[in-house]
Amino acid sequence: MIHSTPRLRFAPSPTGPLHLGGARTAMYNWALARSLGGTFVLRIEDTDRARSTDESLQIILQGLRWIGIDWDEGPKFDGCGGGDFGPYFQMQRLPRYLQAAEQLLASGHAYLCFCSPERIEGVRDAQKAAKSSFLGYDGHCRDLTAEQRAAAAATGAQPNIRFRMPAARVMNVHDLIRGDVEVNTKELDDWVMVRPDGVPLYNFACVVDDIDMKITHVVRGEEHFLNGIKQQLLFEALGEQCPLYAHIPLILNAKGAKLSKRDPGVMSVLEYRDQGYPPEAVFNYIALLGWGFSGDRDVFTRDEMVAAFQIGNVGKAGAKFDADKLHWMCGEYIRRWSAEQCLERARPWLAKSVPEQALAQHGTWLQNVVACYQERVAVLSEFPAKIAWLFADVPALDEAAQKNLAKHEGAKAWLSAYADELQGLNLPPSYPADRSAADRAVALPSKKDAPEPVCEFATPAQIDAATRAFTERIGAKFGHFVHPVRAALTGTDKGPGLFDVVFLLGKEACVKRLRAAAAG
């Protein structure tokens, strides 16, 4: 290819949500453009008027931005888009297609076809019935005389325009991923370029646009491989050089078939957003579907991906989507955030269980709360349910908690004694009182080897020491003591270290919960 500046495009049709397959195609195009120092174009192929919707368009635009993909040219959205090769919506380029169609008609590369959809269908049925090795248009109108055309037109039949395929030419095509492949054009029929109403179809509009937009590399799903042959012929007929092609393998569902919007468990990219999947993690995960960063690393940044990405290294085999690994990847990212970052990113989901007042005025406390669960969630939407116990008057006890309370004879006595003990400690106050002094001084979760923070209130480590001394005094085994206390305080048997819990809850709430459980 002699084109100087690499120009790549992602050309979705707005007929449905952007799912992971589309997002990955966009990403590979984007990454190749970025790694080549080229231009990335977003073009909207909206010629299927029956199915294209503005809603889908919006979803695609948002989905791409969310996952971290930006475009230099295309629809203007969120700081992206613009460009001198527009319009970037095919329905706004109709005159250009008609012009190209006229040219092809004049040169004999295309012809008018008056066949009705019913006739086409009949031909196909007959071919199937005859077990024909060829399925497709039979070329009925391929060599109509001027008189025959006039006669057909006189009946009021609206012709579509078909591309005249070479009868039996062996095409040797080079694909950046598949290598050299030979295809005989006799496998392909005379395909429709323009509908009777003047709206172009995919293969035709796509080529005209790729020419006009000076596209140099086409990266797309392998379902387009044969379209590539048709398009190559069209470039030739138009006297243009065709771009480089890379047909990437499909993302497969659990059954091993092409991922479809209707597959269970397969979501629109935006649904991942709404469920709190970190976009960097989703980006990272789908990059791995069909491509490997290196022999020993799976986690990398967008920049690292761009630097390492080579289209020739994309595999040829389809990849199954693995929700488990995506989940792991998300947790991996969340754990790497600072507590501040984590709180900010989790904030949109918190309102489900966190009172407005806490959200607005108790940031330092919430930051500690969230930090305690940072290594316990994979997606952000898990937060509200996990931290709800903090805001209950007295938490509801789940089954495990009830069990732990009933396990040891003297447990209830321990609880009220411990309430007295905590009463005597200088614990931080409980929400909604202002406890910012405590939360500013102590960063949770407590780490074993961390230096002891300077705090005017009892720190988790001090509470720990006091509690161990206390259990010795009352003659309870520490390991036994801890479980009913956790049950009383949090209503469950899981969660942060017990003394982080006590610290977070504060004096009044701890005492209240312990007494309630002791009485219950």
Next chain:
RNA sequence: GUCCCGGUCGUCUAGUCCGGCCUAGGACCCUAGAUUUUCAUUCUAGUAACACGGGUUCGAAUCCCGUCCGGGAUACCA
């Protein structure tokens, strides 16, 4: 049916182009253990693959052929 592509642990992959460094590496999942007040995290260990059959070669996961299996295409969708 026809054409095209593919096939390394259950899954995603490294290695394949330029055969020996591969008694096939990493990750997810799973199992066991360590740490610990629970869960989680972290760490350690383990299970587990070159689809099958021929050939070429001193030597094949890597090259060739065949078989099987899988996927894609075959639209007035993209």
